[in-house]
Amino acid sequence: MQLEGIIMTCSVAMREHRSTSAIFNIMTGKKSIQTVQDVHIYQLGTFYGVYKELQKYAFDQTVTTMMNNQWLRQIDAHTMTPTHLGEKWLQQTSLNLQHFNGLAYSNVEPVFSSRLLLLIQTLTNTAQGHYSFIPVEDDRYITQWVKSVFKQINKPHQALKAIYDELYDILNTLTELEASLFVDRLTGYQHYGMSTPQLAHKYHLDIHTVKLLLKKVHHQIMRQVSEGHHYPTLSMIRADLQQSNMITQSAKQTYALLKKQYTLEQIALIRQLKLNTIYDHLVEIVYVDANMSLEPYVSNQTEQEIIEAIYETQSFRLKEIKQRVHSDVSYFQIRLVLAALQRTGDINGVL
Amino acid sequence: MVCFNLEQELYTHFQYETFRLGQKTIIEDVLNGEDVLGILPTGSGKSVCYQLPAKLLPGLTIVVSPLISLMTDQVKQLKARHYTGVVALNSFLSMKDRQAVLRNLSAYKLIYISPELLQQSHVLSMIQQQTISLFVVDEAHCISQWGHEFRPDYLKLSAIIAQLGHPPILALSATATPRVQEDIMAALKRPHMMRHIFPMDRENIAFIVEETENPQDKLEIMTSLLAKHHVPTIIYFSSRQLAEQLAITLSQKLPDRRIAYYHGGMEQTDRLLIQQQYMTDQVDVICCTSAFGMGIDKSNIRLVIHYHFPTELESYIQEVGRAGRDGEHSVALLLFSEADIMISENLITRELPDEANLEGIFQRIKQILQTNDRESSDEEIAALINLNEIQWRYLKHQLIKHDIMNGKQVVCDDMKWERAREDIRAHIVERMFIKRRQLRKMIAWIRESDCLRRQLYKHFQDGYTEKHAECCSNCGYTIRDVQLKAQILEQQNNNWQDHLKKLLLQDNVYAKTE
């Protein structure tokens, strides 16, 4: 019922002013001006990008069911408006949708949860002296990250104890259902977590609800971790992750000038800023804009060299990477490549 | 000559003490630089035949494999064993990752690659710069037009092998009839390969064909059999939907059994989780399509049930061959009803475009391809032409072969189109004829009154293992006689607190009292 709840909440906020596909665009995190505007005008940031893998036909199907339930009423071919019955349903059902925080976490959530799952699998196996297992995550960036972290952990037992304490603490603040779903999904030593359909079957839920509840749990974990409570191990997992749809106002101005084909030096002059600040903006932009080409700043060959150095060092530490590339490669160039890599890191599940 | 202590090398790289049947002789010939054709049953550790030489030979070993999932599974399993220097190159890798691997080829000893990728000139030229010690053609029966899994791309391998300077070849398959074996050697242009053929007949598997009236019968038989025997089981279905449905129905009827479903339409992570749950005995029964099983090496599967029979004997042999790899007694049960014949016929007609409608299909293709300037995926084009993806991929390959299509370019010459269409029509007719014949063979086997084991394997090998007490339903063995070695249940956790504690190894007391 989570999906219906989100659709209903968005409908109530937007009424007949926007088409139903606007809701779909918000949930799948479309990077268009229109969607970003919708999110701000109707204050729907909580749901921005919360369900990136949602298929259009599944969305349409749900909307049709909601119409059949007379929760939504059709205005024209593309627009719906909530009915009385629908609003009443939304008020009477406790869906706890406010615990989503798409604007803050939707991009980093897949990376964060994949890292956590794989780290737990790795630690529990190695703590039992078991060094060969089939990993639940095979995304290269995730496995590289876990390997590099694992190397720094001397005592897997201690790390596990820490993760246990921190997770237990946070899960305790969630509903029984949310905590159970999260724990059942975990993979440990000779124990593989449950698949989405298995969870749906066990808890009598639909697939969308399972997926959305899991994401909500991850959002809540990340929120509690970042709210300054004492969760050192969990915050280490997300420390280097930046929410890429966050972009500072200053960076936006730089971005606008960049689109007018000014060089970085010219932008620094126009904006009366140091070149280094412009460099920072550029890194920020690379995080956000998948179409941003590195070409003008890093040659293909240099990019490869940096990527290879990252694999060699298995770390994201600038100094270590710098030592392994030609001396004429700058920190700025390394940061750009790292940002691009981390951006692709949010495309989860790619081999 | 070989100067390795092979047993010792096997232990070092795989932690196995001894070779399985056939592995050692094949490896010795491979290390001596011979061209080898190895026919080994599924589950016999075919892949060790090149994974070990890859470590011992000086240069690079290239493995061409038809299924991406199979490749990635194998690489994962190798990495789990700390086998290094291995990578899978396929279209799932991003351009950047692929480039990174290609630029760094000398760091690898073993490369799995899809035949499509190997045809790309920049990929081939990077590989050409390496010394190739061994070229492996996995699932080599795919090269034969007579085989049941013909892959057109495999026909181009001999040209690629020539461009790589004719390295020694190892061709491997689990199901290759003598005729297909000849095809393999001819297509690879190596008529004098050393042939090592090992029987696939496994006497620890008993065969039962059970006639049923309707789906209800099938359900009852399965329910009572599973209720009596708590053993790792696979149930094969011809449709994803039925696999899902029956998994749910069976779970309701047998609440203490852990039953899951698996098919190609599931998400990657979910597939992996289910597969691994089955491997670690967290799941007892898998309801699945033929997508399940490739690359699975579980030794204690006791029962393989076919709710629907496959469309050829080769697939059937491969699927039942997953039972009893540990040598313990196991059962292959095929549930047959007359209505299934229609289902199978429908299945094979969906694999090829309808010959009778070819003119209409061609008109649509022409229209769409000549006006299409988008980057359309195969899936989209197939939908536009109103074909399924398998049918479109077949046609696309044929159009390329007939020089009608070249990348995104399409010729306009109507004569050429017409000639191609008639050629393709003839080809479809021939392929359908073969498929129907294979289906008839499958059905004939089901209706066989002679020993099922002898009749099943006679096409594939010379002799067969002598009859014994638990042979087949035509030799007096029935469902009532089934006795299988049971196994123990894993403790299930009730609340999340206990589960989390146990999973993160924070509760030793729990483990001891269990």
Ligand SMILES: [Zn+2]
């Ligand atoms: Zn018999």
